[in-house]
Amino acid sequence: MEKDMNKHKFEDLDVDKFLAPENEKRSVLAPDGSIVEVDPLKDYFCQDRPEVQKPRSGPVENFLNWARAESLWVLGFGTGCGSIEIPPLTTPRFDMFRYGVQMRATPRQSNVFVISGYLSVKTLKRAIRAYEQMPSPKYIIALGSCTINGGMYYDSYNTINRLDAYMPVDVYIAGCMPRPEALLAGFAKLKELIKAGKAEKANEYAENFDWYKTNQKKIIKDWNMPDFNW
Amino acid sequence: MDYSITKFLWTLLGLFIVLNWGMLMSSTMRRIGARVAGRYGIPWYQPWIDLVKLYSLRTHLTHGTMFYIGPVFRLMGGVGIFLFLPMVYGNPHWSNYSFSGDLVLILYFQFFGMLGMALGAGEGGQPFSAIGISRGLSQFATIEVPMTLAVISIAIQYQTLSISDIVAAQQGGFMTWTLWTNPLATGAAMLSLLGAFGHSPFNLVKAPNEIPIGPPTEYHGTFLGVLRTNGAILHVAEAALFMNLFFGGAGSWFELIIKTFLIYFWSVFVGTVFPRFRIEQSVRWFLKVPTILGILAIIIFL
Structure with missing residues (x-):
């Protein structure tokens, strides 16, 4: 990795200038x-790294994958202009x-993050926290060109260009903006991947956890949360 | 007083039927709701797939002992109502353990699950859970008022608290149902039933889109699977309780299915028509017309 851009001027001090008061x-x-002594960073957050949870093998896993594919619960979290394409689906x-x-409505009960x-x-920052709180196996659908190469925001000072440097993506849906039909096609593609047992990105995230965290910290300057949010 | 293993197996089979009927009923009701909105809605087998998926998730994390026990308490509430309720009147196989428990025990089981869930969800530490719990408990306290008044009224009417005896007293035709012999108590209870089922306008406990999902915000995977299992059992069991008390019980599983469907449909019908109440509106609503009906139902028997 090149120069760590997360190094800020308070780093040598003991106090964390970005720590939220709560x-x-x-x-x-x-x-x-x-x-009672309360240390929220220790008491309220998980202290363990996410682990690789190996899938079962054989027909059992195939059956469970079928159930996972036919029951996709989407987190109600809209991030950009594409979030307006989700309500028409209902x-x-x-x-x-x-x-x-x-x-x-809650990441704890969702499997798909659009x-x-x-x-x-x-x-x-919020998307990472929500993603890490979702129970595995979890899937990410990236909607629109902005998640692929930055799209029309490619030179913006405060948006990211490539999503998969920060979170593992299962399905990309290209377009600006893709219509709801395209989103439905994306769900169908995701179902195919899950049924084929190829949607194991949650494990990939756990395997390459350090790489993802380095990338995330490079771009998020005020990292005022623990590394393990789940 | 039959406590044999055969009795136990019959009861388990009854629980299995009730669970599956509850899931089919919930998906049917969601399809009806979807048709009202002009959609097709979920496939009829969706609740089973959801359940398999929930039980098959790999991540499980806990916030403490009570977080584990909460869903178990909730499931115990639903199964408890089922256990002490005669499902099919006059059939020894399907009357469960109704000879060992009466109406008071069932009223207790209705509240038991909610209290367990409140303790469990409270340990999750999620602020939205706390809001949902405070709303749920305060609303349920007012739901209990007309329901208890109605139960007292029919206890005076039939001079018994045993559900089997109350059902037996209603045999003899359509006009011997409590619905006709004690319409005031039936009215009070059916209005409080709207709150007990938790559909709109009284769905402010879970209130999707407002406080994410209320008490179960932190629950996921198997925990949520247990809660949904309980939901399916509880809906049928509560509808069967009202069927036994007010609508003459059931002579067969077919009759039970028709009657529980219609009783549950009553709350869905109201829910499709009316939007959500706020907590102070719903608390006041239960303490007005339903409570007055319940008091009148007692006064006429004094």
């Missing part, structure tokens, strides 16, 4: 009068429920 160590007075004209695609269009650095 994540600071503090003592809390409990109702019974005792004083309307009578496109009706994604027919294909087992449903929306969920990165819908350009991803600003600020949103990338």
